[in-house]
Amino acid sequence: MNFKQLIFFIVLSTLSTSDILSQSRQLSRGSDSLEIITNEDVKILELTFDALLPYSDFKRSLNKNVLGFTAAYYAQSDSKQYAHFGLLFSLYKLDELTNTIINGFDQFTDTTTSSSFMARFIYRQYAPFYYKGLEPYIEASVGPHVFYTSTNTIFLDDEGGSSFTFDESDLGLSYGIAVGTTIYLIDNILGVVKFGFHGGTSTSYLVAEQGLTTLYPIDSFVTEVDRVGYFSINLGLEYTF
DSSP states (O other): OOHHHHHHHHHHHHHTOTTSOOBOSOOOSSTTSOBOOBOOOOEEEEEEEEEEEEOHHHHHHHOSOEEEEEEEEEEEOSSSSSEEEEEEEEEEEEEEEEEEEEETTEEEEEEEEEEEEEEEEEEEEEOSOBBTTEEEEEEEEEEEEEEEEEEEEEEOSTTOOEEEEEEEEEEEEEEEEEEEEEEEEETTEEEEEEEEEEEEEEEEEEEOTTSOOSSSGGGGOEEEEEEEEEEEEEEEEEEEO
C-alpha cells in the first residue's frame, strides 16, 4: 500500500462515523480507557508553526525546506457528528535577498522577498473517542494560493522613509489532506500536531538559485513554473470555546 492509498483508507474509515454525537474538549476520566463525550457548538481558534518539505519538481526548484505559519478558525457542523468546518490562512517565505545600494548621493537598502499565501476552506473529522488527553482527527482542505514577490526599499538619507512594491504574482489552486491530534494541556488550551500531504496547480514563482549575484536583489531571482507539491509538519496551540 503506497502513501496515497493509506491516506485514502484513513479518510474513508473516519468518515464512516456519521451517526455519532459531536465531542467536547475535556480530559478523559479513565487513564487507560476510551471515552465518548458529547457536547455541541464547539468553536476552535488555532495557530501553528509549519515546516514544508517539497517533493518532485517543486523540490528541485526550491532546493530547500520552507518555514511559515497557519492561523485557522473552525466551527462545529450542524450535523450531529465529530465534524468541523473552517477557514485557514497560511503564509510561507520562500526566499529573501537584501543589499545596500549607493547610487550617487542616494543610499538605500533593497530587500526582495518571495512568498506564498494560501486561504483554504477546511473540513476536520475527529475520531469517535478521546484517549489519555489525545483526540485524533483527519482533515481535507482546498482553496486558492498566491505566489508573490515584493521589494521593500529603505532610504538611508537624513529624511529616511521607505517604499514597498509588488514585483510579480501568480494565482493557483491548492488542496491537501492531513492527519493529526490535539493534546490536552490546560482548561481550553490544547497542543496540536499534524502531518499533511499537499498538491496544487501549476504556478509560477520566483526563487534565488545562487543567492545575491546582482546589485539589485530582484534581478537575482529567476522564475520557475511547477505544480505545487509538499509534505507539511504543523506544531502549535488551539483554543476552544
